[in-house]
Amino acid sequence: MDIKEKLIEKTLLVIALSSITILALITFFIFEEGLPLIWKVGPRAFILGNRWVPSQGSFGIFPMIVSSFWVTFGALLLGIPLGLACTIFLCELTPPSIGLFLRPAIHLLAAIPSVIYGFWGLVVLVPLVRNYLGGPGLSILSGSIILGFMILPTIISISEDSIKALPKTYKEGALALGATHWQTIWRVMIPAARSGIVASIILGMGRAIGETMAMIMILGNAVKMPSSFLDSARTLTTNIGIEMGYASGDHRHALFATAIVLFIIIMILNSAAILLSRRRGGG
Amino acid sequence: MAGSTSVEPFAGVLAEEYMKLHPEVQIYVQGGGSTAGVEAARSHAANIGMSSRSLLPNEKDLSAVTIAKDAIAVIVHPSNPIRNLSLIQVGEVFSGKVKNWNELGGPDHPIFLVTREEGSGTREAFQKFVMEKEEISLAALVQDSNGAIRQVVSSDPNTIGYISLGLVNDKIKAVEISGVEPSVSNIENGSYTLVRPFLFLFSGEPTREAKTFVDFVLSPPAQRILSKEGLVSILPTTALN
Numbered sequence: 015m016d017i018k019e020k021l022i023e024k025t026l027l028v029i030a031l032s033s034i035t036i037l038a039l040i041t042f043f044i045f046e047e048g049l050p051l052i053w054k055v056g057p058r059a060f061i062l063g064n065r066w067v068p069s070q071g072s073f074g075i076f077p078m079i080v081s082s083f084w085v086t087f088g089a090l091l092l093g094i095p096l097g098l099a100c101t102i103f104l105c106e107l108t109p110p111s112i113g114l115f116l117r118p119a120i121h122l123l124a125a126i127p128s129v130i131y132g133f134w135g136l137v138v139l140v141p142l143v144r145n146y147l148g149g150p151g152l153s154i155l156s157g158s159i160i161l162g163f164m165i166l167p168t169i170i171s172i173s174e175d176s177i178k179a180l181p182k183t184y185k186e187g188a189l190a191l192g193a194t195h196w197q198t199i200w201r202v203m204i205p206a207a208r209s210g211i212v213a214s215i216i217l218g219m220g221r222a223i224g225e226t227m228a229m230i231m232i233l234g235n236a237v238k239m240p241s242s243f244l245d246s247a248r249t250l251t252t253n254i255g256i257e258m259g260y261a262s263g264d265h266r267h268a269l270f271a272t273a274i275v276l277f278i279i280i281m282i283l284n285s286a287a288i289l290l291s292r293r294r295g296g297g
Numbered sequence: 298m299a300g301s302t303s304v305e306p307f308a309g310v311l312a313e314e315y316m317k318l319h320p321e322v323q324i325y326v327q328g329g330g331s332t333a334g335v336e337a338a339r340s341h342a343a344n345i346g347m348s349s350r351s352l353l354p355n356e357k358d359l360s361a362v363t364i365a366k367d368a369i370a371v372i373v374h375p376s377n378p379i380r381n382l383s384l385i386q387v388g389e390v391f392s393g394k395v396k397n398w399n400e401l402g403g404p405d406h407p408i409f410l411v412t413r414e415e416g417s418g419t420r421e422a423f424q425k426f427v428m429e430k431e432e433i434s435l436a437a438l439v440q441d442s443n444g445a446i447r448q449v450v451s452s453d454p455n456t457i458g459y460i461s462l463g464l465v466n467d468k469i470k471a472v473e474i475s476g477v478e479p480s481v482s483n484i485e486n487g488s489y490t491l492v493r494p495f496l497f498l499f500s501g502e503p504t505r506e507a508k509t510f511v512d513f514v515l516s517p518p519a520q521r522i523l524s525k526e527g528l529v530s531i532l533p534t535t536a537l538n
Contacts, residue, residue, distance in 0.1 A: 067432065068415045069424075136448075144453060150409045151453065152438055235414070235439035246438050256441045259302065260330045260416030 044277060048270030060271060066237045066253070068265040075272055077239040081154070081247035082279075084240060085229070086222040088158025089165055093218055096162065097169030098204075098211070104170070105177045106199055124167035132228035135160040140232060149244035152234030157247070160228055165218035172217060176210020176291075177203055209290045216287040220280050226251040250276040299327040300334020300347030303367065303418045303461070304495045307526055308347055314522060315513050322506065331418050335359065338498040344507040346498035349418040350425075361496040364514050365528040368462035369423055369491040370471035370479045372447070374454040379403050381473040384490075388427050390457060393434030398455065410437035411446050411458035419443065422493045423459050463527020484529045495528065 052060050055073050063074020100120070104113060135156055144151025184206055188198040204211070234246030235256055248256075254269045254276075261269055298308060305328045312324035329337070331348040335356050338346025352361055371387055373379060379401055382390070389395040391410055399405045412433050413420035424433065440446045443460040450458045451468035462479050465471045471479050474491065483489040497511060513519055520530040 065435070067435075070432070141452060150438060150456070152449070230441065231445075235441075236436055237439070238435040246436075248439070256414045256439060257416060259328075259441065260414070260418070262330065262332055262416070265416060 041277070044270055044273050047267055048272075048274045051264060051267035051271045052274065054264075055268075055271075060268075061275065064239060068257070068261070068268060071264065073264075073268040073271070075250065075253070075275065077237060078248050078250045078253050078272070079275065081233075081240055082223055082249040082251075082276075084243075085154055085157045085161060085233070085247065085249055086219055088154060088243065089161035089222040090215065090219060092159060092162030093165045093169055093222075094215060097166050097173065097214075097218070100166065100170050101173045101177065101211075102199055102204075104174055106195070106203075120167055120170050123163070124171075128164065128225060128228040129231070131160050131164055132231035135228060135232040143244070147244055149242075150234055150246055152232060152246050153244045154233065154240055154247050155243040157229055157233045158243075160232055161222045161225060164225060164228065165221050168218040168221050169214045172214030173207065173211040176207040176214070179210070180206050213287040213291040216283050216290065220283040220287070223249075223276070223283070224251060224280060226255045230255050250279075298324065298345035298347060298497075299329055299337040299343040300498070301331040301349040301418055301495070302328040303331075303349035304334075304347040304364075307365070307495070307523060307528060310522060310526060311514055311519055312510075314519065315510055318513075319509075322510075324510065330416065331421075334498060338500050341500060344499075344504055345510070346500075348496040348498055350422060350493055350496075352496070352498075359498045359500050361498050362511055362515070363494045363531055364497055364511075365495045365520070365523045365530055366484060366492050367495055367528050368479055368484050368489060369419060369426070369459050369493070370462045370465050371457065371459050371474065371491075372450050372465065372469045372471050373457050374450060375468070375470045376454050377403065377470065379472060380470075381476055383475045384427060387474070388429070388431055391423075391428060391433050391437070392431040393436060406455050409453060409456045410434055411449050411456050412437040412439055413443075413446065413459075414439050414441050417441075418493075419459070419461065423491075426491045461527065462529075481524075481529055485533070492529070 051073070060073055060075060061079070062076050063072065064076055065072040065074045066077070104116060108116060139156050139159060140151040143149070143153060143156050147155070180203060184202055185198055188202040189195070193201065229249055230252045233248060233252060235248045235252055236246040237248050240247040250272050253272050257265070258269055305326055309326045312326050316322055316324060327343070331350050334346035334348045335352070337343035338359055346359070348361070349367065352359060371382065379398070382401065386395065386401060390401070390408060391412070395401065396407055397405065398408055410433070438449065440449055443464045446458040446460050447464060447466070447469055450456045462471070473479070474489065477483050477488045479489050479491070484492055497514070499507070503511065515531070517532060520532045524530040
């Protein structure tokens with residue numbers, strides 16, 4: 015019996031370690047392939063350079079960093095209010111019968127493959143933007159709208175969990191003191207669950223920065239620095255996704271170097287989210 | 298066989314056809330790009346390398362067999378009134394010097410360029426034929442396949458792009474270049490110049506199996522398949538019927 019226990023324990027340990035090893039290998043490989051190029055070009059020229067013309071040896075990804083944040087910011091502008099409203103409704107205002115149907119529907123939003131979002135955006139949203147607002151339609155605005163919907167499940171499910179985790183006494187106490195239901199939600203519950211909500215937003219942000227397929231289809235992928243929400247843009251992820259097919263030599267290494275920058279940005283965001291959700295226990 | 302992703306789908310069709318006739322033979326077709334095709338042939342990693350561009354001076358140690366030709370068509374939306382552009386005009390449009398359709402006799406609206414991504418063989422060929430030393434504008438929209446470019450151009454009246462002639466359909470319009478319509482006969486008589494060869498590459502003598510396959514590819518039945526798939530056969534049209 016004892017030996018069997020040990021055996022199971024060790025097997026699980028090996029399995030757990032192997033998944034971490036794969037993560038470590040991926041990290042190592044990305045850095046090994048990309049770092050030499052960053053040194054060759056110069057970190058400053060690589061990160062702050064404005065020109066991306068691999069065939070002429072120009073590797074500047076600044077427009078892509080800016081575009082990544084621009085698209086993500088736009089997505090948050092749509093995703094946060096929608097997500098929060100949805101969370102409050104789900105937690106506090108939904109009759110159970112509707113919640114039973116609504117919750118799975120929101121989870122389903124996360125299960126739709128991103129290529130479907132991209133295709134829908136390309137066929138429905140892009141022509142609308144082009145016809146009513148101008149520009150090529152393949153633009154930051156279209157991308158932000160689609161991304162805003164894609165990050166909803168992340169924001170809703172995590173902030174809902176953090177509101178549900180609040181002690182019942184908070185709500186009961188506020189109501190007992192004579193606060194209305196809305197005052198209780200807005201003044202007591204949301205502030206108390208703040209760290210969880212912020213963590214959900216940061217995770218949504220990470221999801222938005224990392225999205226590739228839908229963005230390749232909707233953003234238009236121009237390498238120029240965007241100057242308005244109606245301009246086409248290329249994010250860090252789409253730069254890798256669109257060019258990896260044929261890249262060789264320095265060009266290929268530059269795509270790995272792009273991945274390093276993306277990796278660091280996402281690491282920072284995820285660490286922030288983890289830190290914030292740890293603090294949640296203390297309120 | 299390995300190499301150009303432009304040649305790959307056609308080589309795949311031919312290989313399938315060949316394996317039907319010779320069930321004992323297995324042909325593996327892989328992409329990777331024209332440069333990868335050159336490397337594969339040189340290092341004998343593949344029996345046959347595939348390339349969608351002519352060999353560079355430093356690649357002349359390989360022998361090349363042209364299996365077909367592919368033309369690049371400059372395409373616009375069907376409602377676009379422009380029917381004809383000179384090669385120089387196309388170059389000026391794609392480098393961003395000409396920014397508005399009215400400079401070309403069209404409506405007063407900015408031109409939206411659609412191009413392929415860096416590293417694409419089609420883009421390389423377009424660059425060589427049309428742009429020469431000029432650079433394709435950084436403001437151009439970038440799509441990663443012929444099909445995606447066709448989709449964008451077919452849905453926006455203000456765009457201009459370029460794709461393989463074989464993929465032109467009635468949702469878009471191929472413009473004449475200096476008055477020459479991109480058609481099979483104009484490619485055969487040499488008046489349409491945006492044409493690139495599809496090559497099979499060998500380092501030294503091809504193996505016996507590779508040689509039989511190439512003979513098959515150059516035969517009228519295989520060439521008929523290629524021209525049905527949208528390429529321009531190396532045989533005269535009369536030999537295909």
